[in-house]
Amino acid sequence: MNGQPKIVFLGPQRRTPNVLDALRSLPGVDARAPVAIVSAGWEEREREQEEFEQHIRGRAINLEVYHRVEEIYTRDPAFRAAVRDRHDRLRALQRFYRDRLAYALDGARQLLAAEGDEDLVGPEREAAIEAVRAIDAHHFHRIQQIHAEFQQRLPYGRHQLVQAYRDQLRRQVADCSVLCIAGGHVAILLNRLRISGLLAIWPQDRPIVAWGAGAMALCERVVLFHDSPPQGPGNAEVLEMGLGVAEGIVPLPHATERMHLDDANRVTLFARRFGPAACVALDDGARVDWDGSTWSGAPQLRQLRATGEVAEVTV
Amino acid sequence: MTLAIHELKNKRIGPHEIERFLRAHSFPIVEDRVATFVYHGVAESVELVHWVYGLEQSQLFERVPGTHLWYFVMDLPERSRVEYKIGVTQGGQTHLVRDELNEHFARDPYGANSVVHGAGYEEPDWAFEQEGTRRGSLQSHTIQSAAFGDERKIEVYLPARFRPSRRYPLLIVHDGPDYLRFAALREVLDNLIDRLEIPGMIVALTESPNRLHEYANDERHAQHIVDELLPMLEREYPIAPTANARGLMGASFGAVASLSTAWRNPGVFGRLLLQSGSFAFTDIGHHDRGPVFDPVVEFVNEFRADPGQPTNSLYLSCGMYESLVYYNRSLVPLLQSTGMNVRFTEAPDGHNWENWRDRLREGLSWLFPGPLWMVYE
Numbered sequence: 001m002n003g004q005p006k007i008v009f010l011g012p013q014r015r016t017p018n019v020l021d022a023l024r025s026l027p028g029v030d031a032r033a034p035v036a037i038v039s040a041g042w043e044e045r046e047r048e049q050e051e052f053e054q055h056i057r058g059r060a061i062n063l064e065v066y067h068r069v070e071e072i073y074t075r076d077p078a079f080r081a082a083v084r085d086r087h088d089r090l091r092a093l094q095r096f097y098r099d100r101l102a103y104a105l106d107g108a109r110q111l112l113a114a115e116g117d118e119d120l121v122g123p124e125r126e127a128a129i130e131a132v133r134a135i136d137a138h139h140f141h142r143i144q145q146i147h148a149e150f151q152q153r154l155p156y157g158r159h160q161l162v163q164a165y166r167d168q169l170r171r172q173v174a175d176c177s178v179l180c181i182a183g184g185h186v187a188i189l190l191n192r193l194r195i196s197g198l199l200a201i202w203p204q205d206r207p208i209v210a211w212g213a214g215a216m217a218l219c220e221r222v223v224l225f226h227d228s229p230p231q232g233p234g235n236a237e238v239l240e241m242g243l244g245v246a247e248g249i250v251p252l253p254h255a256t257e258r259m260h261l262d263d264a265n266r267v268t269l270f271a272r273r274f275g276p277a278a279c280v281a282l283d284d285g286a287r288v289d290w291d292g293s294t295w296s297g298a299p300q301l302r303q304l305r306a307t308g309e310v311a312e313v314t315v
Numbered sequence: 316m317t318l319a320i321h322e323l324k325n326k327r328i329g330p331h332e333i334e335r336f337l338r339a340h341s342f343p344i345v346e347d348r349v350a351t352f353v354y355h356g357v358a359e360s361v362e363l364v365h366w367v368y369g370l371e372q373s374q375l376f377e378r379v380p381g382t383h384l385w386y387f388v389m390d391l392p393e394r395s396r397v398e399y400k401i402g403v404t405q406g407g408q409t410h411l412v413r414d415e416l417n418e419h420f421a422r423d424p425y426g427a428n429s430v431v432h433g434a435g436y437e438e439p440d441w442a443f444e445q446e447g448t449r450r451g452s453l454q455s456h457t458i459q460s461a462a463f464g465d466e467r468k469i470e471v472y473l474p475a476r477f478r479p480s481r482r483y484p485l486l487i488v489h490d491g492p493d494y495l496r497f498a499a500l501r502e503v504l505d506n507l508i509d510r511l512e513i514p515g516m517i518v519a520l521t522e523s524p525n526r527l528h529e530y531a532n533d534e535r536h537a538q539h540i541v542d543e544l545l546p547m548l549e550r551e552y553p554i555a556p557t558a559n560a561r562g563l564m565g566a567s568f569g570a571v572a573s574l575s576t577a578w579r580n581p582g583v584f585g586r587l588l589l590q591s592g593s594f595a596f597t598d599i600g601h602h603d604r605g606p607v608f609d610p611v612v613e614f615v616n617e618f619r620a621d622p623g624q625p626t627n628s629l630y631l632s633c634g635m636y637e638s639l640v641y642y643n644r645s646l647v648p649l650l651q652s653t654g655m656n657v658r659f660t661e662a663p664d665g666h667n668w669e670n671w672r673d674r675l676r677e678g679l680s681w682l683f684p685g686p687l688w689m690v691y692e
Contacts, residue, residue, distance in 0.1 A: 012692045015447050041690070044481060183692045212691040229687055230512045230680035253691040 041184020183212015264308030395433030449475030489569030491520020497668035562586030
């Protein structure tokens, strides 16, 4: 361990829940101690935890991160306005990024599909993929800048209401043996987790289990993806900097439903764009473990490879 | 390419050849952009009856010499859907029947037609009940209408996991029960909501006892929808209180009713979904669509002269194989000129419920985008 909690990412829990198996397999988890659950990604539905408690066959302490932050917003409208202003800036930035990205992705896709003398096409293809990576990297850097500016202006940690909430949260999680973070709306979940400071509060010797947007929020970058949405081009995009407690991985919940994994060029482009991070398909029943320095997965866990294959994980 | 029917004709047709041919193919036989319709039986003549505008509505089959096998070959563009019947004449009487060799058919309020699918057409999986999909529910209401001086029945679809404490968008659907029966609207809503392609929404399914009259720009209809139905729905259900969260939808005359209601009440409905609208108009002289269209033509002519801005976003779809496509196409520039967001889709299909079903995903998700891109379960 590198001073980081053990982290487990799971596939979606609605149809094939495997969270109980995960909890039982974790060493040092006291089966009698309550499980802490964050489901802020489901917004006003956050308190609906019956399904989760059925999955774990036990009781859960809902940290109600969504509602607690809503309360802070209500009590301090200026704070809410500042967060909203940052949100608006990030969304404006996202629109500029999308425009640039669309052209770069078109070029990369055309070159990935191009046939001909490899000596001629190969370097062009590499340059096209690098151009996409450069746009992603620039965008990520700009997101970091906006967050840094915000934190300088209005550090969460010094905000009185946030501080009080964090103190309360510290007491709330003291007896919990494991933290579960469910999916939902990834931007809202990320925002609430940031304000709550939960990841800094959570004892590092206790594990975290996350799925869906929960897994995405814990990584370094939040990557949105869907290859055939009913509207829009379906270009995967970097949305945000994540909380960064899980490194070297891009989790892809419902990958088989959301992506054209049989399209080798698409798989290649995705894997190359976000490499060297492992782009891991988190479909129903999937599980991948992070011990603070390396990832390990069950044999059937699949990863998008630069070769265009979707094959067993070798992270 | 030699068509299967021509290969058969080129053979010496023995007693079992026809049976083998019928067993070897599914019918109609679709080969690239060509469909071969086949009828096997005793008849004086056989004809294909369809509703593709631009083609003869009735087209005679040829008989394979020395047999009771009849066929007709027709151009069928990719991804087309064509509904048809077969007219069989025996003893001087012609009977319209479904194609016995074709298992595909589509129901409508008048019965059912056989359907041929062009190459590449796929029935959308989101229009069928899917295992594991959370299902919404239907509630029935009766509303006293002062506008019409009678009672009206409506059904209200509530999305799965409906919560009274939440605010929902509202869609009011004309010919609602027909949309449920013939366009699988309930399954479509369940699936699109479950897949996060549209938000959970409340859908009011209305019907009219005299739609050709009431849907044709009848002032009472607009009054009923805006002054009676909408307030009742807002009392009974948690509906988001903005125009952009309210939509009207309809097909054929139902599309006329939707546009007319929104046009008479600008600012009330921010979303319109209009399918194969019967938007007949004239530039000069009289129309030739019969008296039932008189008020429609009058309305569309008035609308064209002064469209205003009846809504914010308008999704329009029409089949390429229906005569109404010419009216719908020519309305698009006018609609766009009003400043509304307009999307127009043409599909290689006709004036029928499955055409309207197949466009629902695009139309609904464009007008009411769901959180799919941001939500990861």
